[in-house]
Amino acid sequence: MKHILSILVQNRPGVLARVAGLFSRRGYNIESIAVGTTEDPDVSRMIIVVDAEERIVELIAKNVHKLIDVLKVQNLTHESYIDRELVLIKVNATPRTRSEIMQIVSIFRAHIVDVSDQSLVVEVTGDEGKIDAIVSLLRPFGIKEMVRTGRVAMARGAWSDEGQQQRPRVIA
């Protein structure tokens, strides 16, 4: 099963390697990872998607939490959350197929951000289902290149991380 871990860390060199190392150590591949600073520039958030059994994810999460630079670990899979990914897709497009692709792009509320005589670059944002759907529809035209940001996710509702450092940790 896929799990989305939301990890708050101190913004320091090496912290990404420390966290990632705990996944590889147990032989699990990180499916995607997105890292950026939070509202507090000293704190970063990592959103890690990993495909593993519940028990293993919990063990890894506990070990992640033990890292000195890690402030909080939360498994969003257990909660109601919003997730998004941004994808750039360079797809073959001839004058004959261009309008058909543009129709698909418009249905998905995606954008065309670059055009050449043989290709289009589509920018699409959405959750996993939407991305999978547009990718499978564009595939028959020939996808020349695809770049994905990895998923970012956030718990729904008014609850926030404000003052979280004092709050009990969700996982460990």
Add this chain to the structure above:
Amino acid sequence: MAAVEWSKSVGKDSAKPVRMRAGEAFVQALKDEGVEVIFGYPGGAVLPIYDILYSADIKHVLVRHEQGAAFMAEGYARATGRPAVCLATSGPGATNLVTGIANAYMDSIPVVFFTGNVATAAIGSDAFQEADITGITLPITKHNYLVKDARDLPRVIREAFHIASSGRPGPVLIDLPKDVTVAEIDYVYPERVDIPGYKPTYRGNMRQILEAAHAINLAERPVLYVGGGAVHSGAHEEVRALAEKANLPVAMTLMGLGVFPADHPLSLGMLGMHGTVAANWAVDRCDLLIACGARFDDRVTGDLSKFAPHAKVIHIDIDPAEISKNVVADIPIVGDLKLVLQDLIEKVQPKRPEAWLKQIDEWKKEYPLRYYPRDGEIMPQRVIEAIYEVTGGDAICTADVGQHQMWLAQYYGFKQPRSHISSGGLGAMGFGFPAAIGAAVGCPGRQVWSITGDGGFQMNLQELATVKSYNIPVKVAIINNSFLGMVRQWQELFFDRHYSHSDLHTNPDFVKIAEAYGVRGLRVTKEEELAPALEEAARHDGPFVLDIHVAREENVFPMIPSGKSVADMVGLKGRLES
């Protein structure tokens, strides 16, 4: 630059900052931490630090190999309970520490390792003697630092000691680029540490403690399973009080030996692969297993699916990541063992599970640890008993790794915590002798014996030069069977007696080696020479090496083969039934 006044009071928060070089700040910070000794070895990248050490009044033990320094620091920390300090240069100096760091990590030993590194501008350029030691030690340190700004040094050192010695202890490494150590800073040693991501839980959850007490009160066949965490937490008195209040039989792991006196009627001795029959059967049949600072290691559990099959499990540990890692805990309690047990003892009712204790006594009588003397040979188990006799059972004994390590654990009968020092998790050969040196440095006045093997001793015997130069009175007893004994035992039992590369009959003359280093040495080949030789070694004022030739093909029993369960235990009566 004026010489700094070395003192305990320099640069505390409240005091005025003192201008000094970072190398001096390094020494001053160690003094502010109460460090009395550094185990180290110089080299290019740490020359500025060694230049400060030239005139600083802090003790430095010069080793002959950085791995020796790492193991000495561990021996010091294990024997004293205080964090130890180890110092090495960049590149090979740093990588030579790696086995020692991994060893400290596996056994949760508080050591702060300092390494030099090339100047910050050269980092990442494959400069001479450069190694990415923070990268290399990422998975084997509790935390590590690369100090790029000298002004961070006092804070980093303060944090490192705090992290190493609090919560679940462990090694912390601080990497110091050469230019950082010569920079000038305003030294203030922070009195407080605030690490937002590091807040260990010390007090146990009271509801869980009540539930645990309830389970103990109801149990008919309880067993206390005590590990190294009880040593780190200093919980030996509490373990004893709990065991005696509710008459709980106590089984100890290799790392837990000494927490509960081996000669106490409730002691089951060691459990696990080479544990006693009584300890393993008790765990197998128990209805309540109370794990205290233990981590259900595979050498303890064997086949997890068959381990303690009837037991409800209480797991008390300071590290939440240990809870339910290998065996699911019915009642998990995260906290410092000493504090948790103090709360628990109050809630437990006095009781005496008569039938269970009677059963256990029968097992202990029927299946004591035993061996069978053979004419004309010195039995290795006898050597351990004889060392117990000559030391009155009060020595600090360090083990290397292998058969002698198990015989020491089985036959010495440790009575106090921190008297048995062994490489448990990593099982690192070469550990024992330098660890004994560290223990002797940390505990002057105590008898310190290094019980080692002919294989393991050769992995760090260069430290004979260290014991000689400081006249450190470590007594080395080489249990010499001219084999890698444990390897040979497994080859005998599981690989059709194919003694593949485990025969060390081309060993050197250990007595001559000792003498070459200026250390007294004596060979023992006959049983009647044993006691007088041990006494001579014990009496001798200084280091001593005994090369004791023992029965070559003796095995360690009982034994639960790797990955098997109690039902597969062999050698219950001290030998294979044929």
